Amino acid sequence: MSLKTWLQRHAVVAHVRCADRLPEETYRQVLEELADLSPVVQALPPTAALVDLTGAIRYHGTTAHRLGEVLRVRTISRLGVDVRVGIGPSTTVAATAQIPLPSGVLTIAPDQAADWLDQLPVHALYGIGPRQAATLRDYGIHSVGLLTDPRPVVPPHPCPPPPRCAAPSTGMPWLVPPSAPPSSTWSSVSAYACAAADRPPAP
Template sequence: MAAAGDQLRVGTVMHVRCPDRLGEEMYRQVLEQCAELSPVVQAVPPSVALVELKGALRYHGADVRRLGEVLRVRTLSRLDIDVQVGIGPTITVAATASSLINTPGGVLAVDPGQVHNWLGPLPVEVLHGIGSKQAAVARLRRAQCGPARRAPAGRRLPPRLLNDPHHRPDLSWRRPVLLNPPGMLNPASLPHWPYAHALDQELTRHGIPPGAVRVERGYRYSTTMRLVLSWDASRCAGPGGIRLIWHDDTGWAHSLLRPDAVGAIPRGPLTALHRVFATPHDVAQLAGALVSRRFHLYEGEHHDQWEGVAQIRAAIGAFHLAMRADRAS
């Protein structure tokens, strides 16, 4: 039991970065060297390998950094190839660590307890999987909401108590995540912006702020207003993420996001919401059920309508008229 507990407190994901323009045969041999350390190896062509060390720690009786050094020595001595090895609790942390090694080879291990302090000072651009557009959004969000804050320490509650108001933790430290993404169109100029703002505040009040909010106009159908709320796999209780999509003519629908964040699986309309402009409270309640995978909370019918619907519909109508006038001129 002590060994299992030690594994939970260390990062067990190894990200192995080979030199650029590595030949296919040499890349295969590097994968074989990784397989000698752990049976769980994933090839990420053309020059990266992922290794899960959770079971290998007990087998080899060594820590993760030692295993990284062993892999590097073996590739150097057997293949004359130096590798950059990053180790962390997640793929993102491990990949970021391997990319920050400035020498042709090396090992950088990040303990789970140090992830927050280690990632905090880093520029957004160096994080694994962050492109230029995502970096621009993150910088804007940081400027509007301030630096990321660690959640207050507290006792971890069992899932059955998370929705109990008597046991729900204090989430007053959270801030809404709604922001003005960079681009030519200011979302606040769209007529359904007040509805999006009310939803964002209610979701934050329930302790489930989405990881991404998009307020936009459908460009394929120029008269369609859209609102997208997304929770990736790291924020959900299940293997994948959740996306809620709202259109001003059809109402709410949802999709499942794949665990690899590539593509989505449409699941159809949210039948429990009988109004196109459902109240933010009802939307937040259903979003919480989907994100936490407590589907018994999804049962029920919600017929209430948001109080500001009349003003929003009038603003959407005026927006459509202005768009037609612009096209006619």
């Protein structure tokens, strides 16, 4: 199965985020506005939520992008709260789409998701923190495209020779193997290689 076919078979998800330090009561009212668009809403306190728009698109007879715009109009006019909305074929795509927005709606179509993700720097992927992004860059992974590529990354420069240290009892030099990347880093890379970009497992 191709990546595009795999993505097209998945749901339409919206990641909605309000401004920081939103009062709890106002946040609850935003969730109520979301529930008017779709019955499938997952709160992500204190200021965000996920919305499954798959059924809502058919029910309202419109597009996902239009539903995102309707939501913004309602929250601004009724609550005085602007939101930013990322929409995509998966939670990760939708959440990543809303990150660069000061406000507004960004919709990533299923057939555009793979190409859109591939050109992003690793730090722009939702769920990757600064320290994790720095570690990935140290190993030559600068873009999401490289992160999701199942082929091994070849370092641009040859590795330096391993350092030597003296054995405590004999004074003979020992070869110290280069330290491996932290297991937590590679477990994250492994997870994001297929799941974060929502790619199908490699055959």
